[in-house]
Amino acid sequence: MTVPTTILGQNQYGKAENRVVKITRDGATHHIKDLNVSVALSGDLDEVHYSGSNANVLPTDTTKNTVFAFAKEQGVESAEEFGIALARHFVDATEPIRTARIRIEEYEWERIDLDGGAAPHSFVRRGQEIRTAQIRYDGTDVQVLSGLKGLTVLNSTDSEFWGYIKDRYTTLKEDYDRILATEVGAVWRHGPAGSPGAESGSGSGSTDTDWNASYGAVKQQMLRTFAETYSLSLQQTLYQMGSQVLGHRPELEEIRFSMPNKHHFKADLAPFGIANEAADGAVYIAADRPYGLIEATVLREGAEALIPPDMTNL
């Protein structure tokens, strides 16, 4: 059998899913940062694939150690800041490494409530969303994508769906009062350094942002808009959420959502002679799958779409 002539295509490597927990002590009061950090490096790495020469390889084991050492030496103020420091280090300190991509999931903890106040060093995992960040550095530009996933929300009214195409396969009944529920996955891109909302398209994220404040404000704006939008479709709600986030956060250029429609169907109780109408407080079947999947990007006017379509769940 002849071996075909081949060439190496895109490649990257690094240690994935480094689970880092950093405790910061402030007297008796402790703070916790709980991250899952994945490193992907690329650069002048053809030879390790072609001949097995490891001369340009920074071992994945070293990338793992670097993550833990940086957590200790620099601390973890925010996922974004930590990722930027790591990405810069790998590219700037190791010649053959040209690009670093750091992906971070953050699991949030809150203090356990005690009678006398918040516990100083006891935490309960927050059951809500997972915070995400991706930092990409190519030796010149830093691009920061922040995000979240698993933020499940539900409106028990103020949602309709009607007026859609009907063909011979359509069975869905028009609905003028339905439950609207989704699990929000979103990724948003920070604009260029020092010019919030002004320039667009360079892809370099401001590195002096207050990442934690920005994240909290984006999440709250999403929740507020979901709650306050009278919805004619999940698509309309999604667009409103994106539009309101960009309207309130000048540091952002672009946001992309992935929102499964978590269908709630009214249970058919007619066979038992029981009416089951929304207006009287209905009983619903929470369907698991299949689910409608609504995905879209919302951009500031004039901004370039730089978040890849498959990036909504970092």
Ligand SMILES: O=c1[nH]c(=O)c2[nH]c(=O)[nH]c2[nH]1
């Ligand atoms: O908000 C919705 N958008 C759709 O596109 C759709 N399609 C569907 O069957 N139900 C819904 N709901």
